[in-house]
Amino acid sequence: MKIKNVITISIGAVLVTACSAPLEKPIQGKIKKEVISFTPKVTGRILEIYVQEGDVVQPGDTLAMLDVPEVDAxxxxxxxxxxxxxxxxxxxxxxxxxxxxxxxxxxxxxxxxxxxxxxxxxxxxxxxxxxxxxxxxxxxxxxxxxxxxxxxxxxxxxxxxxxxxxxxxxxxxxxxxxxxxxxxxxxxxxxAYSEKYIIATNSMQIETISLHEGELATAGYALFNGYIPNSTYFRMTIGEKEIAGYTKGKEITLLIPYINRDVRVKVQNVKQLARYADVTSPYPNLEIDEAFYEVKLVPSDAGEDLTDLLVNASVILKK
Known part of the structure; x- marks a missing residue:
């Protein structure tokens, strides 16, 4: 009877200790790409759109044509x-x-x-x-x-x-x-007449087209939004207690969970986030009022093809 009580107390103590110990969550980040937009310089009604969402356009490609009768006159x-x-x-x-x-x-x-x-x-x-x-x-x-x-x-x-x-x-x-x-x-x-045609000035993978044919496109309104090909990078937030381990040029390994793939990257830049980011952390291993830093990571191998990676998908830092 005494032996059973001792065993019960021991198991209970272990459970209490395990529950009270903070669980360290792995450092996570996001997949990002450089964003670019094309806007008309004159206001006009959209006559025709020559591209679709998902298309990759090159400099000089005609994306859309506007109707600007005032310019014709x-x-x-x-x-x-x-x-x-x-x-x-x-x-x-x-x-x-x-x-x-x-x-x-x-x-x-x-x-x-x-x-x-x-x-x-x-x-x-x-x-x-x-x-x-x-x-x-x-x-x-x-x-x-x-x-x-x-x-x-x-x-x-x-x-x-x-x-x-x-x-x-x-x-x-x-x-x-x-x-x-x-x-x-x-x-x-x-x-001004040539501005009737919206021409791509950079390579871009079109993500969204804001308007449809027949709608009025105003000057300066972003009509085509997308990403620059081969501009994939990774961004993650790291607290001040660990940031010393991520100096510029350091190489690390990231895991992309949704495709179960490892990618070698290097630290390109470290910058402090605005003060409003220094608030209570949702993770037990980060403390209140701890400063946070944004780490930008780029592929170590510039020739590695990361074009198909989904923007804003999560990545995990492998230690």
């Missing part, structure tokens, strides 16, 4: 402005046309004939006026016609000299500046 306006400015610049550089030169030459000859006739009339009238054979009123009329003919000839000669000299360089520079300004506006509109 501005493109037509800018094209018209460029044509007008180019014509003005060409006109300034070329100067008068051949027909304009012929017309001005004929006008100059006609004005010259009028001037010669007025000059002869003036000389005859002046001689008669000097001899008292012409009234002053008549002489004044002849002199006025002569002066007007001379002024008209001077004006036509000035026009001809301008044509011979060509367009002033100030006019040519002004026309050239207007042409360049119009070309700049056209280029700006063409860039």
């Amino acid at each position: 501005k493109l037509e306006q800018a094209s018209g402005v460029v044509q007008a400015a180019s014509a003005q610049s060409t006109l300034a550089n070329n100067g008068a046309t051949e027909n304009q030169r012929k017309q001005l030459k004929a006008k100059r000859e006609a004005v010259r004939e009028q001037y010669v006739y007025a000059e002869k009339s003036f000389n005859r009238s002046k001689a008669m006026f000097d001899e008292g054979l012409m009234a002053p009123q008549q002489f004044d009329e002849v002199q006025s016609k002569y002066t007007a003919a001379k002024a008209q000839l001077d004006a036509v000669n000035a026009e001809w000299a301008e044509v011979e000299k060509g367009t002033r360089f100030e006019t040519r520079n002004a026309a050239y500046g207007q042409q360049q300004q119009a070309l700049g506006v056209l280029k700006e509109v063409e860039i």
Whole structure:
């Protein structure tokens, strides 16, 4: 009877001791990949989406096309402005046309004939006026016609000299500046027009497509979200009591439970979590107010294919 009681007490003591001893839970982490998003630069309605979730796209691939009618209208306006400015610049550089030169030459000859006739009339009238054979009123009329003919000839000669000299360089520079300004506006509109197409700028495995065809995509809204291929890494949180054992470059082994696979990794970076993370831990082996650090682990073998690993799946640190 006494022996049975002793055995019962001993077993009870062992059970109490076992229950009171803290169970050390293995350090766990998560599988992560670098995230990337593609967004439109202009607002437009989605006409067509060329990819599906799960596809891997490469730089230059067209992901979707938007309908932006405002850009189409501005493109037509800018094209018209460029044509007008180019014509003005060409006109300034070329100067008068051949027909304009012929017309001005004929006008100059006609004005010259009028001037010669007025000059002869003036000389005859002046001689008669000097001899008292012409009234002053008549002489004044002849002199006025002569002066007007001379002024008209001077004006036509000035026009001809301008044509011979060509367009002033100030006019040519002004026309050239207007042409360049119009070309700049056209280029700006063409860039906006090209933004109708959402083009991949990086390699990406598409995880989610936020909108569907027919919906309105606003500028800056992340339309395609996914991961950069071959960017798999691992992240885990370690308390300050153990962080000294995870120096940068140290190699360790992780177990991926859902596929029962070991992966060799090395510590790439260690950073302290924000103060709000220093709270009561759910694990018995972590203490209240203990600081925590985030450890980023990357594969030791850069050539190891980890593309198929599921993001946010759990991993366990093997000691």
